[in-house]
Amino acid sequence: MTANEAKHWHALRTCSKVIMWYRHMYDKKAVRVRAEKVICILDRASVRFVLMGSHATSGYRDEAQATGDIDVLVQARDHRNAVLALQIGYPTLVVSEESEKTRLQDRKTGRVAVDVMKPVDRLRRLVFKNAQRINGRYLIPDLDMTIACKFAVMMSPCRALSKQLVDAGDFMNMVKTNRDEIDLERLRAFGGQELVEYVQDVLADRVPKFLRKTWVNRFLSEE
Numbered sequence: 116m117t118a119n120e121a122k123h124w125h126a127l128r129t130c131s132k133v134i135m136w137y138r139h140m141y142d143k144k145a146v147r148v149r150a151e152k153v154i155c156i157l158d159r160a161s162v163r164f165v166l167m168g169s170h171a172t173s174g175y176r177d178e179a180q181a182t183g184d185i186d187v188l189v190q191a192r193d194h195r196n197a198v199l200a201l202q203i204g205y206p207t208l209v210v211s212e213e214s215e216k217t218r219l220q221d222r223k224t225g226r227v228a229v230d231v232m233k234p235v236d237r238l239r240r241l242v243f244k245n246a247q248r249i250n251g252r253y254l255i256p257d258l259d260m261t262i263a264c265k266f267a268v269m270m271s272p273c274r275a276l277s278k279q280l281v282d283a284g285d286f287m288n289m290v291k292t293n294r295d296e297i298d299l300e301r302l303r304a305f306g307g308q309e310l311v312e313y314v315q316d317v318l319a320d321r322v323p324k325f326l327r328k329t330w331v332n333r334f335l336s337e338e
Contacts (some may be wrong), residue, residue, distance in 0.1 A: 117251055121250045123174030127151070130170050133181035146207055146221050150185050151292060154253045160200035162193040164254070164314040165246050167232060171255040172265065175289045176301065188232040195229050195297055205229075238267055245305075259298050263305035264288060266313065290317045 116124065131149050138145045150170045157164050165171075168186030170299040173179040187203065189197045198210060198217050208228055210220040236241045242264070246254040256264060268274060269282035303311050316323040 119247075119306070120249050122170075123255060123294060126173035126176075126179040126234065127166075127170050127249075128171055129179040130181040133179075134183055137181075140182075142156075142224065144223045145183075145226070146228060148185060148205060148207060148221075152204065153185050153229060156200050156204040157187065157197055158194055162189060162197045162200065163243070164189045164193070164197065165242050166253050166255050167229075167242075167264070172261055172285065172289065174255070175258060175261055175293055176285070177288060177292045180259045180285070183229045184229045184230060186232060188234065188239060190243065191234060194231065194233060197202075201229055201231070241305065245301075246306075253326065258289075258293055258296055259301040260305060262286065262297070263302060264312060265289065266306050266310050286313075290314055294318055 127150055131151060135147065138147065146196065150166070154166065161330050165188045167188050168184065169180050169182040170185055173181075174283070177203050187197070187279045194217070198219075201219055202208065202210060205219065205228065207222055211218045211220060217231040217233075217235055218227050219228065219231070231238065234242070242256050242260055243254075245257050246262040247257050248254055255261070265282060269279055269286055274282070296310050297314065299311050300316065302314060312324045
C-alpha cells in the first residue's frame with residue numbers, strides 16, 4: 116500500500132470508528148452499518164462502484180470527518196445488483212427509490228444508512244474514469260474529481276442552505292490542504308471556469324463574488 120493509499124484507508128477507518136462509537140454511546144437502536152462492510156458486500160457481488168461522500172473525501176482533508184451515511188456511486192448496469200446485495204447484507208434496512216439514487220434507511224431511526232447513487236449526469240459518469248484505487252479494495256474519486264463533485268453539490272439550487280455552508284467549508288479545506296496537487300485544467304474540464312475561479316479565490320483567501328451572491332439570495336428567499 117502506498118503512503119497515499121494508507122492515508123485514505125486510515126481516514127475511512129477513523130470515520131467508521133467515530134460513528135460506531137457514537138452509535139454505541141448515544142444511538143443504540145441504529146443499525147451498525149460500516150463502510151468497510153459495504154465495500155466487502157459490493158465487491159463480493161462484483162459491483163463496480165466508487166465510494167463517495169465523507170468516507171471518500173476525508174483523506175483529502177487536513178483531518179478525517181465522520182458522517183453516519185455511506186454514499187456509493189454505481190454503474191447503471193450494476194445498480195439493481197448493488198441494492199439487492201446490500202439488502203441481503205442489511206436485511207432490516209428499508210429501500211426507497213428516488214430519481215438520482217436508491218436509499219437504504221434505518222427502520223428504527225428513519226435515517227439514511229446507505230445511498231446507492233446513479234450516474235445520472237455527465238460529472239457522475241466521469242467519476243469512474245477519474246478515480247483511484249485504495250488498498251486494492253475500492254475506488255474513490257481522485258483529487259480534482261472530488262473537488263468538482265463537492266462544488267457541484269454545493270452549488271445545487273436544491274441543496275439546503277445549512278448543508279451548502281458545510282459543503283463550502285469542506286471544499287475550502289480540501290483546496291487548501293492539497294493546493295500543490297490541484298490541476299486547474301482538469302478542474303476546468305470537469306466544472307468550467309466558475310469552478311476554477313472559486314478555487315483561485317479560496318487559495319487567495321478571497322470570498323468569491325458569485326458565491327456571496329448565491330448565499331445572499333438564499334438567505335433572502337428563506338426569510
